[in-house]
Amino acid sequence: GENVEQHPSTLSVQEGDSAVIKCTYSDSASNYFPWYKQELGKGPQLIIDIRSNVGEKKDQRIAVTLNKTAKHFSLHITETQPEDSAVYFCAAGQSNAGNMLTFGGGTRLMVKP
Amino acid sequence: GAGVSQSPRYKVAKRGQDVALRCDPISGHVSLFWYQQALGQGPEFLTYFQNEAQLDKSGLPSDRFFAERPEGSVSTLKIQRTQQEDSAVYLCASSPGGDTQYFGPGTRLTVL
Numbered sequence: 001g002e003n004v005e006q007h008p009s010t011l012s013v014q015e016g017d018s019a020v021i022k023c024t025y026s027d028s029a030s031n032y033f034p035w036y037k038q039e040l041g042k043g044p045q046l047i048i049d050i051r052s053n054v055g056e057k058k059d060q061r062i063a064v065t066l067n068k069t070a071k072h073f074s075l076h077i078t079e080t081q082p083e084d085s086a087v088y089f090c091a092a093g094q095s096n097a098g099n100m101l102t103f104g105g106g107t108r109l110m111v112k113p
Numbered sequence: 114g115a116g117v118s119q120s121p122r123y124k125v126a127k128r129g130q131d132v133a134l135r136c137d138p139i140s141g142h143v144s145l146f147w148y149q150q151a152l153g154q155g156p157e158f159l160t161y162f163q164n165e166a167q168l169d170k171s172g173l174p175s176d177r178f179f180a181e182r183p184e185g186s187v188s189t190l191k192i193q194r195t196q197q198e199d200s201a202v203y204l205c206a207s208s209p210g211g212d213t214q215y216f217g218p219g220t221r222l223t224v225l
Contacts, residue, residue, distance in 0.1 A: 032212045043117070043204055043216035044143075044156065046119045051212075065216070089155050098144055098163055103155030 002027040003094050006104025010041045013080055015113050021107045023090035024072045030102075032095040033066060038087045038106075047088075048075070051095055080111045117207050117217035125223045126195045134190045134220045138207030146187050146214060147180055150202040159203075162188060176213065195224045 003026040013019050025033075030050035036044035050064045050073065052058045057064050060079075066073040068099055087108050090100040115130040118137045126132050138145050144163055148156035149172075158172040164185035173180070177196075182188040192199055202221050 004155075008203065034213070037217070041218075042216045046215065050211065057133065091155075093212060098161055098168055100158035100161060101156075101214060102147065104159070105154050105155075109145065 002092055004031055004090060004102050004104040006090050006107060008107060009105065010108045012110045012112065015080060015082060017035040017080055018108055019077045019080055019084070019111075021088055021090070021109075022072060023092075023104050024070075024075070025092040025102075026071065027092070028071070030092040030094060032093045032099075034081070034091050034093075034101065035064060035075050036089045037105075038089060044089060062083045077109075080109075082111050082113050085109055085111045088103065088112070117205055117215055119203075119205050119217040119220050121220060122218065123221050123223075125225065127225055128193050128196060131191065131193045132195055132222065134192075134203050134222070136188045136190070136205030136207075136217060138186065138188070138205070139209075139215060141209065141211045142207035142220050143185075144214075146192040146206040146208070147188070147190050148175075148204040148206065148216075148217070152201070156204050158161055159190070179222060192222075195222075197225075200224045 006023045034049035038044045063076040087106045090104045093101040147159040150156040161169040162182040177193045179191045202219040204219045206216045
């Protein structure tokens with residue numbers, strides 16, 4: 001089955017700096033890669049996703065890159081703000097109905113004002 | 114619009130008790146998933162429904178775990194004879210039929 005590794009497990013940055021979180025996956029059949037933000041006591045919230053027909057996707061301060069050959073993908077947050085502080089999870093799955101997601105272990109991002 | 118809702122938000126059970134956790138998916142969403150999230154870890158897949166059909170239950174950890182979605186909308190995850198290792202947050206997610214999954218707030222289960 002799929003295995004997703006995520007690094008780093010914790011990340012502390014100064015407000016305004018950029019943050020990068022990296023993930024690797026093992027199953028070459030995976031072609032859907034969402035990123036979720038989870039705040040304390042809440043469920044995961046989808047912030048961006050990418051499918052393997054594209055290499056990069058941006059949404060305001062958030063971007064995701066995908067290298068299918070190397071089986072890794074990354075989340076980039078620019079101009080970080082204190083409200084970006086949360087746990088971020090990457091996941092991998094297949095882009096068809098009903099396919100489960102396999103999650104990484106999470107990255108706790110702390111943005112210091 | 115309304116998102117995925119789960120109830121109760123918190124549940125404390127004594128070891129050996131049975132519990133039932135409810136998920137109300139987004140209206141019209143065909144697919145429904147249950148995940149288990151241990152403290153400090155990522156969610157792990159338990160089971161999947163398409164409408165009322167349970168198409169994948171490969172992630173259920175034991176036969177004490179049972180899930181149903183009889184009318185293709187609300188789903189219930191039941192855990193019989195709870196054990197301490199069942200303590201976790203149980204997350205429900207729904208999808209309109211593609212790959213995007215929307216999660217509820219979860220139910221935190223504590224087994225004493």
